[in-house]
Amino acid sequence: MTDPILVNSRPYRLPSTPTIVVCVDGCEQEYINQAIQAGSAPFLAMLASEGTVLTGDCVVPSFTNPNNLSIVTGAPPSVHGICGNFFFDEEAGAEVLMNDVKYLRAPTILAAVARAGKRVAVVTAKDKLRSLLGHELQGICFSAERADRVSMAEHGIEDIVSRVGLPVPDVYSAGLSEFVFAAGLSILKTERPDLMYLSTTDYVQHKHAPGTPEANAFYAMMDSYFQRYHDEGAVLAITADHGMNAKTDAIGRPNIVFLQDRLDERYGTQASRVILPITDPYVVHHGALGSYATVYLRDRETCPEVMQFLAGINGVEAVLTRAQASQRFELPSDRIGDIVVLGERLTVLGSSSGEHDLSGLTVPLRSHGGASEQKIPLIFNRKLSGVDDARRLRNFDAIDLALNYLA
Amino acid sequence: MTDPILVNSRPYRLPSTPTIVVCVDGCEQEYINQAIQAGSAPFLAMLASEGTVLTGDCVVPSFTNPNNLSIVTGAPPSVHGICGNFFFDEEAGAEVLMNDVKYLRAPTILAAVARAGKRVAVVTAKDKLRSLLGHELQGICFSAERADRVSMAEHGIEDIVSRVGLPVPDVYSAGLSEFVFAAGLSILKTERPDLMYLSTTDYVQHKHAPGTPEANAFYAMMDSYFQRYHDEGAVLAITADHGMNAKTDAIGRPNIVFLQDRLDERYGTQASRVILPITDPYVVHHGALGSYATVYLRDRETCPEVMQFLAGINGVEAVLTRAQASQRFELPSDRIGDIVVLGERLTVLGSSSGEHDLSGLTVPLRSHGGASEQKIPLIFNRKLSGVDDARRLRNFDAIDLALNYLA
Known part of the structure; x- marks a missing residue:
C-alpha cells in the first residue's frame, strides 16, 4: 500500500x-x-x-x-x-x-x-x-x-x-x-x-x-x-x-425579512449594505431568498447598536459579529460582512423587497x-x-x- | 352590546x-x-x-x-x-x-x-x-x-x-x-x-x-x-x-439523548431526577419521547456544573435554569425542575433507555x-x-x- x-x-x-x-x-x-x-x-x-x-x-x-x-x-x-x-x-x-x-x-x-x-x-x-x-x-x-x-x-x-x-x-x-x-x-x-x-x-x-x-x-x-x-x-x-426547510406560513406564503429595507428605514439608505450570498445566476426556484445574510456597515462603530436592532426582528434567529461568525462557522473573516444574520427555520432573509423577483416561485418557498x-x-x-x-x-x-x- | x-x-x-x-x-x-x-x-x-x-x-x-x-x-x-x-x-x-x-x-x-x-x-x-x-x-x-x-x-x-x-x-x-x-x-x-x-x-x-x-x-x-x-x-x-417535527436520521432511527443515563453515568444514580412532562397514559405513538425535559438535582449547588455538562451533549439545543425557563417561557417556577433542557429540532430527550417502550413506534418517530x-x-x-x-x-x-x- x-x-x-x-x-x-x-x-x-x-x-x-x-x-x-x-x-x-x-x-x-x-x-x-x-x-x-x-x-x-x-x-x-x-x-x-x-x-x-x-x-x-x-x-x-x-x-x-x-x-x-x-x-x-x-x-x-x-x-x-x-x-x-x-x-x-x-x-x-x-x-x-x-x-x-x-x-x-x-x-x-x-x-x-x-x-x-x-x-x-x-x-x-x-x-x-x-x-x-x-x-x-x-x-x-x-x-x-x-x-x-x-x-x-x-x-x-x-x-x-x-x-x-x-x-x-x-x-x-x-x-x-x-x-x-x-x-x-x-x-x-x-x-x-x-x-x-x-x-x-x-x-x-x-x-x-x-x-x-x-x-x-x-x-x-x-x-x-x-x-x-x-x-x-x-x-x-x-x-x-x-x-x-419550508420557509412559509400555513397557506404557503413566504416568511421574508427584508433586511435592507429594515435597515434603510431605521438608519438611512447609506448606512449599510446587505449581501445575500445565496445570490447566483440561477435564482428562479428560490428568488435569492435563504436564511443567511451578511451586512456591511459604513460606520463600524454602529455595529453593536445595529446588531441589537437586528436581533429584535421577528424571524431572526441569530446575529453575530464578523469575529463570532468566523469562529463559530469557520469562515474566512475577510469575505463576510461586519455582521452575519441567520433566519429562523421558517424564515428567509431578503435585501430590499424590490430586488427580489418572486415570479418564479410557483410553489411555496422552500430554502436553506x-x-x-x-x-x-x-x-x-x-x-x-x-x-x-x-x-x-x-x-x-x-x-x-x-x-x-x-x- | x-x-x-x-x-x-x-x-x-x-x-x-x-x-x-x-x-x-x-x-x-x-x-x-x-x-x-x-x-x-x-x-x-x-x-x-x-x-x-x-x-x-x-x-x-x-x-x-x-x-x-x-x-x-x-x-x-x-x-x-x-x-x-x-x-x-x-x-x-x-x-x-x-x-x-x-x-x-x-x-x-x-x-x-x-x-x-x-x-x-x-x-x-x-x-x-x-x-x-x-x-x-x-x-x-x-x-x-x-x-x-x-x-x-x-x-x-x-x-x-x-x-x-x-x-x-x-x-x-x-x-x-x-x-x-x-x-x-x-x-x-x-x-x-x-x-x-x-x-x-x-x-x-x-x-x-x-x-x-x-x-x-x-x-x-x-x-x-x-x-x-x-x-x-x-x-x-x-x-x-x-x-x-421528524426526530430521526436519514433512515428513520430516532435521535434520542437519554438524559438520566447520561447524568447517572457522570454524577451517580442519586444525584438527579429527570422528568419528561410529555409522559401520559397515551404514549404508544411517541414512546414518551419529546424535545423537552426537566431535571431535579439533589444538590442544587451542582446546578452550574450540571448545566454545562448538559449543554455539551450533541442534540441538546438549550439548557436553562428554573428562573430562566420560568421567565422565557412564562412557566410556574414551582412546577418545573432546577434545570430545563430543550432538544434540537431532530432530537428527543429520554430519561433512562430502559424506561421507554419503543415497541409502539412502528413508523419513524415524529414528536414535539x-x-x-x-x-x-x-x-x-x-x-x-x-x-x-x-x-x-x-x-x-x-x-x-x-x-x-x-x-
Missing part, C-alpha cells in the same frame, strides 16, 4: 476500489426517510444494516458552493475561502460572484488524487461549480448543464450525450440531476475512475417536500443508480451540501442557508470501522471516511 | 354569532400548506383571501395540555399552572399526572362565557383533557374517547353516539378526531352553542409527515368540516397546541416539546381588524382574536 497523500493537512489513502462520492444537493435527511417509508428507496433502506448511516453537520452558510468546496477539499471555508455564491469584494469594492478559481485558497483532494496517478472524474449538475471543483484537476470534469459542449481537451471526455442516451436537460429540472447519475454510470463502466465526485442540483427539493410523490420519485431515481454503482463494485459515499439546514446524511455502502463515536462528523469528512475508514 | 367580561385580566366580548375555536393537535403549519398544494384543503386555501391567516407561537413546553389550557384561559402556564402532562410534585415528593383540576390555577374563558349566560360546548378527542377544559363549566363537555358514556348530568348531553352516527373510535386513530368534528357539527346544528371549543389528537401527525397521503386525507376531512361550520354561519378560529415546534397557525374564516402588526401572536390569543377583532 502506498503512503497516504496529505491535502490541507489531512491524510488520505489512495483508493484501491472505484470510490464514488455523491453530494445530493438539498438532501434534508427526511427526504430519504420518507422515500424509504414509501418503498421508493429499497437500496438506501438496505444500507441501515448492510452499510453505514450517520448524521453530520454541513458548513454554515448552508449553501451549495461553500459546501461542495468543503467536501472536495476536506476543509471548512476558513481554509478554502469559498463562503457563498456571491460576496462583496472589499478590495474591489464590488459585489461579485465567487465562482472564479481565483477565490479558491486551497487545493482539492480530487486534484491531489489525480496527481498521485489515480483516475478522477467529476460530474456536476450546474456549470457554476465546474471550474471550482475542477481546479488543477487532470481528469474528467464537466457539467450536465453543458454536456453537449464537452471536449477531450477541456473536459477530459467527449460524446458524453450520446453515451448517456438522454437529452441535455433543462437547468431547472429533475432531469439535470438524473443526467449526472447516468453519466456517472457510463463513466464508471467505461473509464473506471478510481475516484468520482457527483454533485446534483436541489431543484426538486426547493419545490417538493419530503414524502410527496415528486420527491419520492426523485429519490427512487437516485436509489436505482446507487444500486447500480454498488452492483458495479464501487465504494459509495453519499452526503449533502445542506438540508432544506441557516443553521436549521445544517444536519446532513453521511451514508456508505460499506461498514466503517475506527470512527470515534464522539467525533463531530461533517459533510467534508465524506472523502476521509470513504478512503480511510472502510472496514 | 353588553360589556366585555374579564378573564385572567383580559377582556372578551361575548359572542353574538356561534363561534368555534378549534385546536388542531400537532398542526405544524406545513401540514396545511402541503394539503393545500395537493388540492386536499380547498376551504382552508380560500381563507387566504376570504379570511385571515396568521402565524403565532405556542407555549413551550410545546405539549398538548399546557397549550390547550393556555388557549382556553388566554394565559400562559405561569397563570394557569399546567406546564406538562406530568410533573414532580415537590410538596408530595412524587411524580404525578397533572390532569386533575386541583392543579389548575386560573378560570377558563369557556366557564366565564357560560356564566355570563351564553351556551358553551367542549368536545375533546382524548378524555385526559376533559376535566381540565370543563372546569366549572356549565354546558356540554365530553371526549370522543368516552362518547358512549356521556350523560346529561355529567356531560350536558346524551345519546351523542347515535346522533353522530359514527362508532366510538379507537383512542389511537384518525377517527378519534373525526368524531370530534362530527359531534361538533351535530351540536352546532342542534344546540347552536354561542362558543364551542374542539380539540383533536395528533395521532396522525405523530405518524405521518406533511404532504403524505395519510396526512392529506386527514386534513381533507378537517377541511370538509370547516366548510360545513362556515356554511352554518359560524365564526371559525383554527389554531394548534404545538407543531411537529421543544422550541422548534413553537410556530403554529392562527386561521379565521373572517377578516380581522385592528390587530397590531407588531404584536407577538400566541395560540392563546385565538379566543381574543375571534371575539374581539372581527372586522
Whole structure:
C-alpha cells in the first residue's frame, strides 16, 4: 500500500476500489426517510444494516458552493475561502460572484488524487461549480448543464450525450440531476475512475417536500443508480451540501425579512449594505431568498447598536459579529460582512423587497442557508470501522471516511 | 352590546354569532400548506383571501395540555399552572399526572362565557383533557374517547353516539378526531352553542409527515368540516397546541439523548431526577419521547456544573435554569425542575433507555416539546381588524382574536 497523500493537512489513502462520492444537493435527511417509508428507496433502506448511516453537520452558510468546496477539499471555508455564491469584494469594492478559481485558497483532494496517478472524474449538475471543483484537476470534469459542449481537451471526455442516451436537460429540472447519475454510470463502466465526485442540483427539493410523490420519485431515481454503482463494485459515499426547510406560513406564503429595507428605514439608505450570498445566476426556484445574510456597515462603530436592532426582528434567529461568525462557522473573516444574520427555520432573509423577483416561485418557498439546514446524511455502502463515536462528523469528512475508514 | 367580561385580566366580548375555536393537535403549519398544494384543503386555501391567516407561537413546553389550557384561559402556564402532562410534585415528593383540576390555577374563558349566560360546548378527542377544559363549566363537555358514556348530568348531553352516527373510535386513530368534528357539527346544528371549543389528537401527525397521503386525507376531512361550520354561519378560529417535527436520521432511527443515563453515568444514580412532562397514559405513538425535559438535582449547588455538562451533549439545543425557563417561557417556577433542557429540532430527550417502550413506534418517530415546534397557525374564516402588526401572536390569543377583532 502506498503512503497516504496529505491535502490541507489531512491524510488520505489512495483508493484501491472505484470510490464514488455523491453530494445530493438539498438532501434534508427526511427526504430519504420518507422515500424509504414509501418503498421508493429499497437500496438506501438496505444500507441501515448492510452499510453505514450517520448524521453530520454541513458548513454554515448552508449553501451549495461553500459546501461542495468543503467536501472536495476536506476543509471548512476558513481554509478554502469559498463562503457563498456571491460576496462583496472589499478590495474591489464590488459585489461579485465567487465562482472564479481565483477565490479558491486551497487545493482539492480530487486534484491531489489525480496527481498521485489515480483516475478522477467529476460530474456536476450546474456549470457554476465546474471550474471550482475542477481546479488543477487532470481528469474528467464537466457539467450536465453543458454536456453537449464537452471536449477531450477541456473536459477530459467527449460524446458524453450520446453515451448517456438522454437529452441535455433543462437547468431547472429533475432531469439535470438524473443526467449526472447516468453519466456517472457510463463513466464508471467505461473509464473506471478510481475516484468520482457527483454533485446534483436541489431543484426538486426547493419545490417538493419530503414524502410527496415528486420527491419520492426523485429519490427512487437516485436509489436505482446507487444500486447500480454498488452492483458495479464501487465504494459509495453519499452526503449533502445542506438540508432544506419550508420557509412559509400555513397557506404557503413566504416568511421574508427584508433586511435592507429594515435597515434603510431605521438608519438611512447609506448606512449599510446587505449581501445575500445565496445570490447566483440561477435564482428562479428560490428568488435569492435563504436564511443567511451578511451586512456591511459604513460606520463600524454602529455595529453593536445595529446588531441589537437586528436581533429584535421577528424571524431572526441569530446575529453575530464578523469575529463570532468566523469562529463559530469557520469562515474566512475577510469575505463576510461586519455582521452575519441567520433566519429562523421558517424564515428567509431578503435585501430590499424590490430586488427580489418572486415570479418564479410557483410553489411555496422552500430554502436553506441557516443553521436549521445544517444536519446532513453521511451514508456508505460499506461498514466503517475506527470512527470515534464522539467525533463531530461533517459533510467534508465524506472523502476521509470513504478512503480511510472502510472496514 | 353588553360589556366585555374579564378573564385572567383580559377582556372578551361575548359572542353574538356561534363561534368555534378549534385546536388542531400537532398542526405544524406545513401540514396545511402541503394539503393545500395537493388540492386536499380547498376551504382552508380560500381563507387566504376570504379570511385571515396568521402565524403565532405556542407555549413551550410545546405539549398538548399546557397549550390547550393556555388557549382556553388566554394565559400562559405561569397563570394557569399546567406546564406538562406530568410533573414532580415537590410538596408530595412524587411524580404525578397533572390532569386533575386541583392543579389548575386560573378560570377558563369557556366557564366565564357560560356564566355570563351564553351556551358553551367542549368536545375533546382524548378524555385526559376533559376535566381540565370543563372546569366549572356549565354546558356540554365530553371526549370522543368516552362518547358512549356521556350523560346529561355529567356531560350536558346524551345519546351523542347515535346522533353522530359514527362508532366510538379507537383512542389511537384518525377517527378519534373525526368524531370530534362530527359531534361538533351535530351540536352546532342542534344546540347552536354561542362558543364551542374542539380539540383533536395528533395521532396522525405523530405518524405521518406533511404532504403524505395519510396526512392529506386527514386534513381533507378537517377541511370538509370547516366548510360545513362556515356554511352554518359560524365564526371559525383554527389554531394548534404545538407543531411537529421528524426526530430521526436519514433512515428513520430516532435521535434520542437519554438524559438520566447520561447524568447517572457522570454524577451517580442519586444525584438527579429527570422528568419528561410529555409522559401520559397515551404514549404508544411517541414512546414518551419529546424535545423537552426537566431535571431535579439533589444538590442544587451542582446546578452550574450540571448545566454545562448538559449543554455539551450533541442534540441538546438549550439548557436553562428554573428562573430562566420560568421567565422565557412564562412557566410556574414551582412546577418545573432546577434545570430545563430543550432538544434540537431532530432530537428527543429520554430519561433512562430502559424506561421507554419503543415497541409502539412502528413508523419513524415524529414528536414535539421543544422550541422548534413553537410556530403554529392562527386561521379565521373572517377578516380581522385592528390587530397590531407588531404584536407577538400566541395560540392563546385565538379566543381574543375571534371575539374581539372581527372586522
